[in-house]
Amino acid sequence: MRKLSVKERVIETASSLFYFNGYNQTGINQIIAESGVAKASMYQHFRSKEDIAVAYLQGRHIMWMGKLNECVERKNHKNGKVLGCFDYLIEWLTEVDFRGCGWQNIISDLPKDHTKIRDQVVLHKNEFRKWIHNIMKEENKYTEKQAEKLGDEILILIEGAIILSQIQKNEWPIKSAKRAAVSLLTK
Amino acid sequence: MRKLSVKERVIETASSLFYFNGYNQTGINQIIAESGVAKASMYQHFRSKEDIAVAYLQGRHIMWMGKLNECVERKNHKNGKVLGCFDYLIEWLTEVDFRGCGWQNIISDLPKDHTKIRDQVVLHKNEFRKWIHNIMKEENKYTEKQAEKLGDEILILIEGAIILSQIQKNEWPIKSAKRAAVSLLTK
Amino acid sequence: MRKLSVKERVIETASSLFYFNGYNQTGINQIIAESGVAKASMYQHFRSKEDIAVAYLQGRHIMWMGKLNECVERKNHKNGKVLGCFDYLIEWLTEVDFRGCGWQNIISDLPKDHTKIRDQVVLHKNEFRKWIHNIMKEENKYTEKQAEKLGDEILILIEGAIILSQIQKNEWPIKSAKRAAVSLLTK
């Protein structure tokens, strides 16, 4: 197994800390300490803490979308493939003790000028939205308009389920959201 | 008009800063500078920054629930009073430039030991949930169980609409959530 | 039993805190909180924290010399009444968990301009020294010069025993000092 590069080690460490402890709660010193990288080496690869966060969010996007896809394919719900999303939420969020959405979390309490992070969050949510739209269109049951309209409603249920389960530290919002999704799909 | 007390001035200033700039982005020094209060005077009334945030959240709870109630009564939707919530979201969030939910925002990136703030957030969301349950029960169309089940689904749509409109800086998630709510209610 | 006056309550509370926790470690706020006295009331009776310390040391002088006297009379050592001092050290210091001498402790880490406290300490040690001289003279075994000379040596043993037992949190220095005193007296 290949030794990880400085850049990789920093991203790996920072990703875990940013996600589980929060962006503001994670200091540069903690990142370099836990990744075993010298401070100036780190700054050779990342201009700023914000840039590390951008890399974290990009990596997380690949990972998160991949796992989502895998779960949805595996479940392959007959009455609406998109319902697999809610199964994924359960699998994911119970494992991380309902730590919520990395993108939602990072955007809430950010210095005003951290626009690069903001952009990443918007980008991710747009990609996720498009992905849902596509999965709805694949059903061949809806017009393109209907597919997008229904997809947006499902998307909102997903976002609400994530944040509410984070606050309540409980899975009921996810189950409730899934029931609502079934209602919307079978109307 | 009576001169505001130190406590009031601190809460007022801090509330605005905490909500619009974020808890971590707001320093004690900024609060005392903008409220024109001496540091030690402030600490006579609040043991810690966390305690100021608790006062902020308590005040915001009164204000927010009040405005919500007022709006819902004013709209008085025939086919489901609860739909007025979404009108409130539009009114509120367009006014604050889609700054999102004060409770969602503060919980996302919080020092691990700030349990008093966490408690306030959970408290608020529980109260809001109960409020929705009650408004559903008043309709006299559902069993108690159905009312709560439907109410929870509406709640999740609301939470999702708030966070998504914050990210997108746009009202479409609120409108989409309202359409979904109508679907769920008229099924 | 008569209700204690403000002044008395402050002195009583402050005395315990100054002695057991230290002068610098004890804040004005702690004193007023534990004595149940309003801050401005306290400042009506004492111009400053230093003045409270002066009152504390004066009260402690009366109390400490009294107990010392009582113990020495009670023991009434045949071969040197002064040896009772060491019995007193044992009784006193084991009871206060070897917290050391209130006068020694307060003088070590004091703002440069706290001369009133300094004066109290010097005063107490001078009184104590005179007291020892007198007790030696009462023996009618020594010339006045010898009595003072021997008394000073005993005094130094006492001071050393107090500070060393405080550091070691153990009574051995007191016992050792007593043995040394016996040697000096029976030479």
Add this chain to the structure above:
Amino acid sequence: MRKLSVKERVIETASSLFYFNGYNQTGINQIIAESGVAKASMYQHFRSKEDIAVAYLQGRHIMWMGKLNECVERKNHKNGKVLGCFDYLIEWLTEVDFRGCGWQNIISDLPKDHTKIRDQVVLHKNEFRKWIHNIMKEENKYTEKQAEKLGDEILILIEGAIILSQIQKNEWPIKSAKRAAVSLLTK
């Protein structure tokens, strides 16, 4: 002459301030101002003010024991080498205007949780005690037990002479202690 490192400058400045003004009377700001070091630079080398004090006490231990040894060897009293200690006390304490013992002083008024400093004080006094025991054993006049017993008594005289000369701002306690030591040795 080599430029002093940050760490060295901090220790040097802090040592002088801690010893002559007291631990509580010396602020971090004063240390950095007088040493000409940036605050954050200082905290790169010392985790806390307490840690600076530990370094101060460790350095002082080396210095103090060294000078003591040197003086005792130089004097080389025929009738008890240990008597050189009292010559050292005179030399040292007159030079520092009877500022007393750095270890005694720092322990008297210390925040309850500063255990690392406490440990340093106990360590120093234990080392000093052992040193005295050894010097007594080298005399080849006493059994091991006698040497330690006599050594402890001398130790107590030393401690008492230091604190009393500090309070009285006068050398008489040291001279008196020396006379007592002679008595004990020539009994």
Add this chain to the structure above:
DNA sequence: CATGAATGAGGCTTCATTCAT
């Protein structure tokens, strides 16, 4: 004589970043 609110100065510590090697 009693009160609690108000204060300026300072307490110790941590932040993200840059510099010299």
Add this chain to the structure above:
DNA sequence: CATGAATGAAGCCTCATTCAT
């Protein structure tokens, strides 16, 4: 390409004291 020392600004909080009632 790697390093650890150095930094200014800012972080939250507490001090002994005085003021207005």
